[in-house]
Amino acid sequence: MESRPLAHRGQPRRQPTRRRFTLSHEFKHVLDHPFIKVIYNDLGKNAAERERQIEQLCDYFAGCLLMPRNWLKRAWSNGVQDQAALAAMFNVSEAAMAVRLQQIGLGPVL
Numbered sequence: 001m002e003s004r005p006l007a008h009r010g011q012p013r014r015q016p017t018r019r020r021f022t023l024s025h026e027f028k029h030v031l032d033h034p035f036i037k038v039i040y041n042d043l044g045k046n047a048a049e050r051e052r053q054i055e056q057l058c059d060y061f062a063g064c065l066l067m068p069r070n071w072l073k074r075a076w077s078n079g080v081q082d083q084a085a086l087a088a089m090f091n092v093s094e095a096a097m098a099v100r101l102q103q104i105g106l107g108p109v110l
């Protein structure tokens with residue numbers, strides 16, 4: 001049994017957009033927790049790399065949950081192609097929107 005906490009705790013208060021992202025990220029940890037021995041077993045060359053990849057997976061999940069590809073592409077094709085406007089539309093930070101746009105091929109390569 002791992003002693004790792006189920007979710008991150010004690011984080012300082014953040015902006016609502018950041019809290020939504022953090023909550024979505026933590027939701028992924030909760031969803032995956034019963035299956036971590038199976039689904040994360042082959043990740044990384046060592047524990048540190050595995051943890052980093054798990055965090056990236058949870059970030060990716062949060063991005064997908066808050067900024068669904070189809071909704072974002074629809075907004076983009078309807079002419080909303082400004083990062084700040086899209087961030088406001090999806091109630092996420094501009095940083096999160098920048099990453100998501102890059103993931104689905106609508107933003108500059110980071």
Ligand SMILES: [Zn+2]
Binds near residue numbers: 025058
């Ligand atoms: Zn995490």
